[in-house]
Amino acid sequence: MFMKRQLPIAIAAIIGFITLFGWFVSEPNIKSFVDDDATQWFDILASFAIFLGALNLLKLQAMKVMKQQKGWPYAALAIAGFLFSFSAGFILLGSYNVEISQYNDPAKVATVLASEINLDEKSTENILMAMPEGDTYTIETPYFTKNGAEDVVEKINAAGGTANMRATEWGSHISTRGSLFNWMFRFIFTPLSATMFALLAFFVASASYRAFKIRNFEATLLLVSGIIIMLGRVPIGGNISAWFIMYIVVLSIGAGVNTWFKNRTITLATVGGGILLVTIAGFITGWPIDQPGIFYLPVLQDWIYNNPNVAGARAIMIGIGLGIFATSIRYILGIEKSYIGE
Amino acid sequence: MEKFLDFIVRAGSLDRRYIFVVIALVVLLPLFFPLGLPIRPTIASQKVYDVVEELNAGDKALVSFEYGPSTKPEIHPMAVALLRHLFEKDVKVYITCLWPDGQFMAMEALEQVAEDQYNKVYGEDYVLLGFRPGNEAVIKGLVSNLRKVFTVDANGNFLDDIPMMTGINQVADFDYLFSASAGYPGTVEWVQYAADPVGITMSTGTTSIQVNEVMPYVQSGQIKGILGGMPGAAEYESLIGQAGIGTSGMDAQSVAHVVIVAFIIFGNISFFVERRRSKKY
Amino acid sequence: MKDKQFWSVAGIIFVLFMIYWFAGHPYFVSERSVMFWSILIVGGVLIYSTRMAKRGEKIFLRTIPGLKAVEEAVGRSTEMGKPVLYVPGIMDMDQVETVAGVVVLGHVAKMTARYETSLNVPVSRAIVMKAARESCRESYLLEGRPDLFHNDMVHYLTDDQFAYAAGVNGIMLREEPAACLYMGKFYAESLLLAETGNSIGAIQIAGTASPSQIPFFVTACDYTLIGEEFFAASAYLSQEPELIGGVKGQDTLKLLVTATVFISLTFNFFHDLGWISWDILGYLTVQ
Numbered sequence: 001m002f003m004k005r006q007l008p009i010a011i012a013a014i015i016g017f018i019t020l021f022g023w024f025v026s027e028p029n030i031k032s033f034v035d036d037d038a039t040q041w042f043d044i045l046a047s048f049a050i051f052l053g054a055l056n057l058l059k060l061q062a063m064k065v066m067k068q069q070k071g072w073p074y075a076a077l078a079i080a081g082f083l084f085s086f087s088a089g090f091i092l093l094g095s096y097n098v099e100i101s102q103y104n105d106p107a108k109v110a111t112v113l114a115s116e117i118n119l120d121e122k123s124t125e126n127i128l129m130a131m132p133e134g135d136t137y138t139i140e141t142p143y144f145t146k147n148g149a150e151d152v153v154e155k156i157n158a159a160g161g162t163a164n165m166r167a168t169e170w171g172s173h174i175s176t177r178g179s180l181f182n183w184m185f186r187f188i189f190t191p192l193s194a195t196m197f198a199l200l201a202f203f204v205a206s207a208s209y210r211a212f213k214i215r216n217f218e219a220t221l222l223l224v225s226g227i228i229i230m231l232g233r234v235p236i237g238g239n240i241s242a243w244f245i246m247y248i249v250v251l252s253i254g255a256g257v258n259t260w261f262k263n264r265t266i267t268l269a270t271v272g273g274g275i276l277l278v279t280i281a282g283f284i285t286g287w288p289i290d291q292p293g294i295f296y297l298p299v300l301q302d303w304i305y306n307n308p309n310v311a312g313a314r315a316i317m318i319g320i321g322l323g324i325f326a327t328s329i330r331y332i333l334g335i336e337k338s339y340i341g342e
Numbered sequence: 343m344e345k346f347l348d349f350i351v352r353a354g355s356l357d358r359r360y361i362f363v364v365i366a367l368v369v370l371l372p373l374f375f376p377l378g379l380p381i382r383p384t385i386a387s388q389k390v391y392d393v394v395e396e397l398n399a400g401d402k403a404l405v406s407f408e409y410g411p412s413t414k415p416e417i418h419p420m421a422v423a424l425l426r427h428l429f430e431k432d433v434k435v436y437i438t439c440l441w442p443d444g445q446f447m448a449m450e451a452l453e454q455v456a457e458d459q460y461n462k463v464y465g466e467d468y469v470l471l472g473f474r475p476g477n478e479a480v481i482k483g484l485v486s487n488l489r490k491v492f493t494v495d496a497n498g499n500f501l502d503d504i505p506m507m508t509g510i511n512q513v514a515d516f517d518y519l520f521s522a523s524a525g526y527p528g529t530v531e532w533v534q535y536a537a538d539p540v541g542i543t544m545s546t547g548t549t550s551i552q553v554n555e556v557m558p559y560v561q562s563g564q565i566k567g568i569l570g571g572m573p574g575a576a577e578y579e580s581l582i583g584q585a586g587i588g589t590s591g592m593d594a595q596s597v598a599h600v601v602i603v604a605f606i607i608f609g610n611i612s613f614f615v616e617r618r619r620s621k622k623y
Numbered sequence: 624m625k626d627k628q629f630w631s632v633a634g635i636i637f638v639l640f641m642i643y644w645f646a647g648h649p650y651f652v653s654e655r656s657v658m659f660w661s662i663l664i665v666g667g668v669l670i671y672s673t674r675m676a677k678r679g680e681k682i683f684l685r686t687i688p689g690l691k692a693v694e695e696a697v698g699r700s701t702e703m704g705k706p707v708l709y710v711p712g713i714m715d716m717d718q719v720e721t722v723a724g725v726v727v728l729g730h731v732a733k734m735t736a737r738y739e740t741s742l743n744v745p746v747s748r749a750i751v752m753k754a755a756r757e758s759c760r761e762s763y764l765l766e767g768r769p770d771l772f773h774n775d776m777v778h779y780l781t782d783d784q785f786a787y788a789a790g791v792n793g794i795m796l797r798e799e800p801a802a803c804l805y806m807g808k809f810y811a812e813s814l815l816l817a818e819t820g821n822s823i824g825a826i827q828i829a830g831t832a833s834p835s836q837i838p839f840f841v842t843a844c845d846y847t848l849i850g851e852e853f854f855a856a857s858a859y860l861s862q863e864p865e866l867i868g869g870v871k872g873q874d875t876l877k878l879l880v881t882a883t884v885f886i887s888l889t890f891n892f893f894h895d896l897g898w899i900s901w902d903i904l905g906y907l908t909v910q
Contacts (some may be wrong), residue, residue: 022657024658043475049753050749057780060778071657134599193783193785196785196786196815207821208602210358210607214610216614223606235381235596239380244770309557314558316850323850327719329665330866330869335866412784551836
């Protein structure tokens with residue numbers, strides 16, 4: 001019971017207290033604990049915990065495959081993907097370079113090299129000829145396997161050149177351009193991640209279509225400001241004249257007047273008068289696209305972003321900040337014990 | 343008329359897959375047939391440009407890459423545009439990454455801009471310090487002692503052997519800080535643990551979604567300007583006069599936004615027809 | 624701790640601290656004293672509110688529809704014979720929102736144990752998996768249904784944000800849970816999850832303190848706990864006076880913060896006009 005109750009609360013309280021008040025103490029050991037050690041301890045713990053997660057993932061997916069549950073081929077793919085990326089990072093180096101230091105006949109070596117660097121023989125020969133004496137030429141893209149690199153070395157040596165194979169150092173093989181891991185990152189992980197993020201565009205469209213309805217006054221405000229932001233933020237908004245927006249405003253006022261008075265004459269007079277006023281003002285000023293500024297979408301968008309939006313964001317941030325602080329204090333003082341199941 | 347209203351009501355509960363197809367088309371078509379819409383920089387983007395413009399040749403800029411492949415389409419164009427501007431002005435660029443995949447993004451951007459476009463020399467004009475785990479602890483470490491966090495760069499070279507690292511020991515030694523951020527750790531952590539305590543001039547580039555969260559810091563002057571998503575990148579490209587991926591994506595985004603607005607309006611018409619009918623019966 | 628004991632301990636600490644303070648407070652970073660006193664005041668208000676609540680003071684906690692709906696959601700899942708899906712965010716246990724998410728999970732697990740409904744908790748961090756598992760185990764034990772608990776109801780998917788979103792979406796489409804609860808720290812995956820949940824017709828309740836994700840959850844979910852509501856969830860669900868007192872303390876603090884904002888604004892206004900030389904903003908800025 002002590003290990004599961006009092007001890008975790010004591011650890012949370014002591015470490016929390018030191019971390020909170022350590023910020024006000026200029027003692028180097030406490031400072032170093034607060035700034036570096038505490039967070040590094042967490043990172044180390046989290047790094048080891050990843051094994052637990054990985055094992056749990058493999059166990060569940062393997063069970064799905066064995067029991068042939070619904071969607072088991074995806075589980076098989078997940079296991080294969082895990083094993084492949086694990087191997088590319090920890091087991092297979094996947095990055096072997098071929099370096100050419102000497103050659104007797106550049107034309108012969110170029111014949112072999114051309115197909116490796118995807119150039120024609122003449123250009124390849126020119127590259128070799130331009131190489132300074134005593135320098136080496138490294139084929140830019142490394143080979144995934146040792147055998148692949150050695151085959152090319154053999155071919156170049158047979159063509160009268162002197163080539164050798166150099167394996168990339170462990171660790172830097174992750175970031176070496178063209179290595180197996182780097183290839184996986186660029187051509188599998190990158191497009192898959194970008195695809196998932198890109199789905200947002202579609203989901204935003206369908207969510208807006210469903211949710212942006214004029215149900216009440218607040219929803220109408222949300223809808224109007226949403227449309228202004230959407231159009232004002234992109235170049236097309238800058239091409240919509242402020243006068244066009246003014247006409248829309250006049251029509252909206254007309255709709256409001258009609259709902260309020262329910263009198264066709266008053267509505268017609270409001271709309272007609274408004275349109276006439278806007279048109280006369282337009283002719284007098286020469287219809288400048290961005291004037292008056294308060295009806296120009298990019299200006300309106302900027303205003304909404306910088307004023308109502310920032311005001312709301314600040315209020316929410318202060319509230320959330322207080323919430324986080326209060327919750328942290330509750331944990332430090334041991335008032336909140338739900339995280340250990342109490 | 344009744345049939346038309348029936349159609350509108352039915353269309354109101356349109357299967358979302360039709361919406362997906364329309365969005366896919368309107369995003370794809372402008373990429374093949376560009377409209378060339380003019381780009382107007384916002385005040386926040388202009389501010390970033392002005393701050394960089396005030397830097398002198400030889401000044402030191404710390405650029406942090408905090409994004410991965412998923413947010414690459416939004417953040418990468420602005421990172422590339424900013425690097426172009428910095429190299430154009432012969433500012434020395436130091437790159438750190440708080441995200442592991444940020445290092446890959448940084449390598450790609452440097453290859454494109456520093457090596458291929460400006461022929462800059464590694465170690466003299468720019469250096470990739472690389473990724474270190476620890477989130478905000480890394481920022482705190484950079485503020486107190488950079489040499490403790492980084493003893494070698496991303497290529498394994500000792501910092502003492504890199505010419506442009508001479509005299510660089512902490513964040514205060516830099517003249518400018520830019521965070522290209524897609525989440526945590528990112529802009530907010532840089533403001534809280536570096537820019538505010540040290541007083542270094544800082545700007546940022548974030549995803550469109552994050553702008554709301556970061557805007558209060560911009561308005562209070564803690565961050566000097568923000569590039570928001572792809573429009574921010576396009577605006578910066580237009581400011582430096584070098585059109586890139588951001589600019590080409592703007593036509594697609596413009597048309598997509600118009601179509602979404604059209605969908606919303608149509609959805610509301612359908613909602614009104616349906617409501618009127620339900621009231622009637 | 625009883626009142627007498629509490630005030631004795633608090634008094635001793637205060638006296639010792641005052642001695643330290645007037646002895647020149649060695650090792651103390653004086654530039655941060657504003658922050659230090661703020662923490663003491665905030666902590667003091669919270670402790671005071673908690674103790675008042677414990678002594679039996681009646682505290683009104685307004686109904687939070689989102690939390691009221693949690694039980695309905697679990698009940699609906701039971702009626703439909705479908706599982707409850709619980710997503711505790713994508714961040715680690717060093718984020719308070721994740722801890723709050725795990726705390727709410729404990730309450731949800733009690734309900735699923737009571738109703739004998741299956742619970743599925745995919746997580747994106749291994750430490751969260753351990754913590755969430757322990758929380759569920761305790762809840763099932765407290766409800767007297769340890770037989771219904773099994774380790775794999777809390778399972779790890781991946782650390783990667785979008786791979787995790789894809790994994791959870793896959794679970795939603797295959798298992799079609801009747802209720803999807805999202806409680807924790809979220810980023811761009813929030814809409815991907817909530818829209819997929821919407822497409823399968825699940826009742827959805829979200830709780831987060833990520834300001835940029837709140838609009839997405841509000842749009843796509845049936846109920847959303849915004850910021851503080853989410854942190855108050857544990858108090859609301861447990862009805863423990865100590866925790867409810869903490870919520871009241873938060874409200875008192877809000878009043879204090881608002882008053883500080885107005886006072887600072889006035890002083891800053893006078894400073895800008897040149898009437899006073901004291902720059903309050905410089906004083907309040909964190910060093």
